[in-house]
Amino acid sequence: MSLADASAAARARIFATLGKSLSAGRLAAATDGATADPAAADARIAARPRGIRPARVDRDPAGLIALFVEQAVAVQATVARLAKPDAVPQAVADYLAEHNQPARLRCAPQRWLTGLDWAATALEVSQGPAAADDTASLTGAVVGVAETGTLMLASGPAGPTTLNFLPDTHIVALRAEQVVASYEDGWDRIRAAGPMPRTVNMITGPSRTGDIEQVIQLGAHGPRRLHILLIGEAAAGSAR
């Protein structure tokens, strides 16, 4: 039997069992009367109701930025505030020097980053996906989520996923207007940009593990350092 035939046969068996189980009525008793209702299921997917939004994000834009920074720092990311994108190259160069990292940078192919005046620094800058010997990367992000200091990054021509995981140092450039309250706001922006990308990464601090005696170690397999360059100030007065 071919792989496809075997899979189709298994599918039929699974769905037959599911049909029997779901119609047995036992489940409804166990689950407060939740019953099979395909129309309700389709409606849920169409309406995409949001769940509870933690009250901690009920703030104005400046308050959200403050919360984002606080939360990111709490998970061992570092944050530098910059007035303008022009300041990014020097900030990257300074950060790498400060951490004794090679003066090399792999940059996401985004014009607003690659088009900066990198020649003014001593950095060797290239663009594209990461290779094994890349030590530092610079990427953008779709949003920064204030709720937990989480970055949401989407794959695409301007967002190679390898940049987020292979290099020892991951630097993310984030504009102030990209800081949102909750993850759901991030989903809205990702949906608005087009079809679901191959990869969406929610990144909250650098890589870590607690697998040895529950002692937390940073830099398990992914980046040892996550540095966020937060550019600009909150738009004044526009309360959410």
Next chain:
Amino acid sequence: MQPTSLAFKETARRALDDAQLQRALLNMKPGFQQRRAGTVAKLPEFDALRDQARAIKNHTLANLDHYLTRFEAQVQAAGGHVHWAATAQEATDIVVALCRAAGARTVTKGKSMVAEEIALNDALQAAGFHPLETDLGEYIIQLRDECPSHIIAPALHLTRQQITRTFQEAHTHLPADRPLDEPRQLTDEARAVLRDGFLGADVGITGANFLVAETGSTVIVTNEGNGDLTQTLPKTHIVVSSIEKVVPTLEDTTTILRLLARSATGQEFSAYTTFSTGPRRADDPDGPEAFHVVLVDNGRAALLATEAAEALRCIRCGACMNHCPVYGAVGGHAYGWVVPGPIGAALDPGLIGVETARHLPNASTFCGRCESVCPMRIPLTTIMRHWRTQEHARKLSPGRIRWGLGVWAYVAARPRLYRLCTRLGVAAMAWVGRRRGHLRRWPGAEGWTRYRDLPAPQGGTFVDRWQRGERGAPARETGR
């Protein structure tokens, strides 16, 4: 993996005598328990989120066929492939065939409990592939040829000294006198060794914490980043997931994500939560060229029709075992199957049979701590009680115990007889213990008196004292 749950009494006794294990288990309280408590306290909406998550999953399970169909269609629309496996054997056959078709040699793996359940590594090895576990804990136990002892911390049962020895024995290409005592050094060494594995792999296999019906996305939640390297670098990404992982929308996933890390490791959010939808797109600079999802039933569809159905809401956070006094005393290996602890006691009899797993629902004090921390509000003790009833009804427990229960039930159903018996029993115990105030031995209570004295009863039976009007203030508040 072959279940050894039937030997629970023996394995548990050995675990209690294992000094290394007991030392490793001590890390649970300051680790998991205190971190969870601290993080939950910071989110006043936590309990309301639990109610929402429970409702989402109930709705999804009631419409599981519909949501699975939708998920399948969305994966295909994104250019991926969906394969169905009713049994463990079918699942491993599919993965092996996919690895063959990909011309693979080395296969990297992210942590997956379903992969453990279907014994995927054994199947891959038998087929001539070299599976490499990349989660630090999984890597350690793969080197030691052990099974995970905890669903989110597979090497929880090991001390750093044991891990040091394991690495010294396995990494013979490194200088024998290198410093390797600290968790930092061990982590760095594993990072360096596994980097080459990531870069050389032909196929990457991950599990899934969620399957999103709306988009056809699979979701992994990790801290190390190994899952992402596993699924991003090779040409083929295979996701192995059980069917109950599906949730309707990205918003629903998000609601449950707010509970997962807090309940599991006590983090507000895990370092990496990754949504994968289909293979790389035409203009993507990296990512896998092929994307396969293997959906495994292995008994879950049938479990939906039983009293244990609610256990399928489980999101595998591990909070129940982290807070379980029995798990804390014997660790995960004693349970003898992939999912240990209270959720194992609720799920395993339904998946591997009451005959094989009948000891597990009995390995509980019914203190209810597991239920009090379960983010999905699974009635764990109720389900365990259901399996105990099954064990009794199907005459699987020893005749002596069933006979004893029968006698007790006969007496307990006849109040006057019951009162007479308890009065006599209390009087006898009080008389025997009249001098010391306690009993050194008592027939039928050797399990207790072998290790400690049994206090002698004072002042008659509870019913007698109640009828005499004794209503002393409770010594302390009971916390429920």
